[in-house]
Amino acid sequence: MSYNRPSFRYKKPEAQNGDLRTPLTFYTSQVEEGVDGRDVSYKKAFYTMGQVYSPSMKDIEIASGKSMRAKMTLKIRDPLADYQPENQHFVEVEDIRLTNKKWQIIDIRPDFDNRDFLIVIIGGGQDV
Structure with a gap:
């Protein structure tokens, strides 16, 4: 006699290329040489498509621990x-x-549900 038992195996959330639709450009920064010494120049380091969403409570707590405000x-x-x-x-x-x-x-941080992705929290200071 066989029973049809429900399956409780974990299924990781699937992310597809259609979810990654926002262009993102990553920059490195350095202080420009000059008299003032406060000018910053940005150099393009990487370009990719990504998914942008509101920060979770976990992300907000991580940012507040670093005296920052998580925006996305x-x-x-x-x-x-x-x-x-x-x-x-x-x-x-x-x-x-x-x-x-x-x-x-x-x-x-790496996405622990799917190892193919990274999670990046971005924002600014408390006044931003």
């Missing part, structure tokens, strides 16, 4: 050896609803 969470494919985002880098989200502003990277 990005999900990008893991570029492996091509590029690794760092906290000193900046991101420009190319969306018509946002101004052309470069956001600071607050935190980077």
